[in-house]
Amino acid sequence: MEKHHISSYTSHGIVLTVLLTLTALSVTIAELHLGAISVAVALLVASIKGTTVLTYFMHLKYESTFFKVMVAGVFAMYALIIIFTFFDYIFR
Amino acid sequence: MSTSETHAQVSYLEHQGKYKGILGWLTSTDHKRIALLYMYSMLVFFSVSAILGLLMTIEKAAPGQDIMTAQQYNGFFTIHGVIMIFIIVIPGLAAVFGNFALPIMIGARDVAFPKLNLFSWYLYIIGAILGVLSQFAGDGPPDTGWTFYVPYSAESSTNVIFALTAAFVLGFSSILTGLNFIVTIHRMRAPGMTFFKMPLFPWSLYATAWIQLLATPIIGITLLMVIAERVLHIGFFDPALGGDPVLFQHLFWIYSHPAVYIMILPAMGVVTEIFPTFSQKPVFGYGAIAISSLAIAFVGYFVWGHHMFTSGISYWSRWFFSFLTFIVAIPSAIKVFNWVSTMYGGSIDMKPPLLYAISFIFLFMIGGFTGLTLGSLATNIQLHDTSFVVAHFHYIIFGGMGFAFFAGIHYWYPKIYGRMYSNRWAYIGWGFLFTGFNLLYFPQFIIGIQGMPRRYFDYLPEFQWGHFLSLIGAIILLSGFIIMVSNLIYHRRKGAIAPANPWKGVTLEWQIPSPPPVENFDEIPTITRKPYFFGKD
Numbered sequence: 001m002e003k004h005h006i007s008s009y010t011s012h013g014i015v016l017t018v019l020l021t022l023t024a025l026s027v028t029i030a031e032l033h034l035g036a037i038s039v040a041v042a043l044l045v046a047s048i049k050g051t052t053v054l055t056y057f058m059h060l061k062y063e064s065t066f067f068k069v070m071v072a073g074v075f076a077m078y079a080l081i082i083i084f085t086f087f088d089y090i091f092r
Numbered sequence: 093m094s095t096s097e098t099h100a101q102v103s104y105l106e107h108q109g110k111y112k113g114i115l116g117w118l119t120s121t122d123h124k125r126i127a128l129l130y131m132y133s134m135l136v137f138f139s140v141s142a143i144l145g146l147l148m149t150i151e152k153a154a155p156g157q158d159i160m161t162a163q164q165y166n167g168f169f170t171i172h173g174v175i176m177i178f179i180i181v182i183p184g185l186a187a188v189f190g191n192f193a194l195p196i197m198i199g200a201r202d203v204a205f206p207k208l209n210l211f212s213w214y215l216y217i218i219g220a221i222l223g224v225l226s227q228f229a230g231d232g233p234p235d236t237g238w239t240f241y242v243p244y245s246a247e248s249s250t251n252v253i254f255a256l257t258a259a260f261v262l263g264f265s266s267i268l269t270g271l272n273f274i275v276t277i278h279r280m281r282a283p284g285m286t287f288f289k290m291p292l293f294p295w296s297l298y299a300t301a302w303i304q305l306l307a308t309p310i311i312g313i314t315l316l317m318v319i320a321e322r323v324l325h326i327g328f329f330d331p332a333l334g335g336d337p338v339l340f341q342h343l344f345w346i347y348s349h350p351a352v353y354i355m356i357l358p359a360m361g362v363v364t365e366i367f368p369t370f371s372q373k374p375v376f377g378y379g380a381i382a383i384s385s386l387a388i389a390f391v392g393y394f395v396w397g398h399h400m401f402t403s404g405i406s407y408w409s410r411w412f413f414s415f416l417t418f419i420v421a422i423p424s425a426i427k428v429f430n431w432v433s434t435m436y437g438g439s440i441d442m443k444p445p446l447l448y449a450i451s452f453i454f455l456f457m458i459g460g461f462t463g464l465t466l467g468s469l470a471t472n473i474q475l476h477d478t479s480f481v482v483a484h485f486h487y488i489i490f491g492g493m494g495f496a497f498f499a500g501i502h503y504w505y506p507k508i509y510g511r512m513y514s515n516r517w518a519y520i521g522w523g524f525l526f527t528g529f530n531l532l533y534f535p536q537f538i539i540g541i542q543g544m545p546r547r548y549f550d551y552l553p554e555f556q557w558g559h560f561l562s563l564i565g566a567i568i569l570l571s572g573f574i575i576m577v578s579n580l581i582y583h584r585r586k587g588a589i590a591p592a593n594p595w596k597g598v599t600l601e602w603q604i605p606s607p608p609p610v611e612n613f614d615e616i617p618t619i620t621r622k623p624y625f626f627g628k629d
Contacts, residue, residue: 080393
């Protein structure tokens with residue numbers, strides 16, 4: 001039987017605040033016109049948001065190392081796909 | 093071992109749930125019934141798409157306009173591609189044989205999420221109907237080809253949005269099936285069945301499911317971006333709006349190349365079950381086959397650029413993607429060597445499933461080697477967008493996935509229906525299919541090398557011999573398909589009663605009655621040894 005984990009309202013509130021702050025940051029960055037690195041910065045912020053949701057809302061924090069490694073592997077693979085795509089743009 | 097004589101439960105075909113008749117099937121969450129729902133749906137859509145393919149071949153039997161206009165031809169090859177790729181080959185083997193055999197082969201009573209499984213089928217049907225409707229609704233059949241390349245797909249006045257939405261919905265179905273299989277394999281294996289005691293078909297489904305789960309969302313978003321560009325004029329891909337058309341090709345092939353592995357990995361899994369059974373010998377190199385499935389799935393993610401060598405991508409990208417394309421051939425070759433080595437020294441029984449499986453190797457190897465020709469930078473420029481490419485991917489998709497499907501249905505038919513088909517008619521059907529297939533597609537290699545472009549409605553007279561041979565091949569192929577399907581349909585009720593284990597197989601599905609009971613097992617078995625143990629190692 002799986003263990004049930006009940007997160008506190010405080011924890012939910014903090015995560016919500018972090019996510020809203022990061023969203024505001026994404027919008028701000030989009031207006032800064034950072035040129036070639038704007039997509040990289042936007043993806044970095046989005047990755048932090050995704051990791052926060054996975055860790056707290058989706059309870060990855062309580063899972064075994066095996067599942068954490070699998071999720072990390074998925075992140076790494078998407079990162080590689082994005083790097084290979086932009087590799088083309090840089091050298092074109 | 094349980095047998096049909098001693099079993100307590102009623103078979104899944106006879107089981108009476110809350111509803112009777114067709115409603116009982118449409119509301120059933122039994123993985124075996126859902127597998128058959130997929131199979132029957134695919135048979136209908138495949139027949140429609142095959143007829144479209146035949147009509148295109150008739151049109152091209154002679155130069156000039158014969159039975160359709162150029163615009164109709166564009167619509168035909170688009171919907172033929174959309175149906176075959178998104179409705180048949182991508183979901184095909186995983187949805188049918190994966191659903192039917194996976195839970196049984198790992199000793200489970202069903203998949204992890206049975207209701208989600210049924211929901212996936214409904215999504216599949218909605219997407220498939222949308223795809224077919226795109227031919228009739230709106231401003232005419234879409235004419236972009238199944239690849240929906242921008243800028244044309246963002247500008248075409250035809251009914252592109254309908255087809256894009258169809259592919260988007262079908263993608264959701266694929267994601268949910270993949271998710272279901274991953275959780276099923278992780279959580280529901282029988283006691284004692286470690287990953288390395290699991291049969292190799294589930295291994296191939298596991299690798300496939302990861303691709304379905306991770307790659308499909310990318311195409312979903314990409315198709316939505318095209319819709320947004322058409323409707324809202326957001327500049328993702330149109331240079332005039334600040335977009336980049338090559339970005340579409342990147343995003344499209346990031347999914348659509350791994351999609352080739354979504355369909356070929358389960359095909360490899362099916363034949364990997366067949367070779368040991370009909371050789372009565374453990375599979376050669378179990379670990380190598382299992383790991384090569386994962387290697388193909390992983391490396392297969394990073395070869396998408398080989399579809400874009402002539403699209404203006406950078407020199408280093410071309411070099412890099414060409415290199416990785418050659419690398420991905422290695423795990424595929426490992427599997428081929430292992431299949432052949434499995435048969436070596438075995439007690440070979442050339443029943444129809446084995447005949448189809450050997451044909452799979454032959455056709456897949458032709459498709460694979462010609463793939464390397466296309467993956468090589470210099471020859472790619474000569475062959476790009478010629479009928480050589482058409483022949484290559486039909487050898488992979490139809491020769492690979494199609495013949496593996498035929499192998500699979502002949503292998504598991506006695507288990508699915510509890511009846512035996514006629515071997516004689518199965519052999520005759522195979523003869524027509526194999527001959528027709530090669531006659532249809534092999535000439536396309538030759539006229540492709542000579543310069544016959546793909547997707548062309550008309551052509552120069554020197555290419556006519558190839559197109560004419562293709563038409564004869566198409567007719568023989570279709571005859572073979574009709575013979576094969578008729579044999580299977582007729583013996584569904586008239587065939588001899590199948591024993592629980594007609595092929596002397598050793599995996600779990602052969603240890604339960606034919607057809608299986610509703611919950612597969614009276615008691616979940618405990619696994620103590622490796623999957624391909626024929627009593628002699």
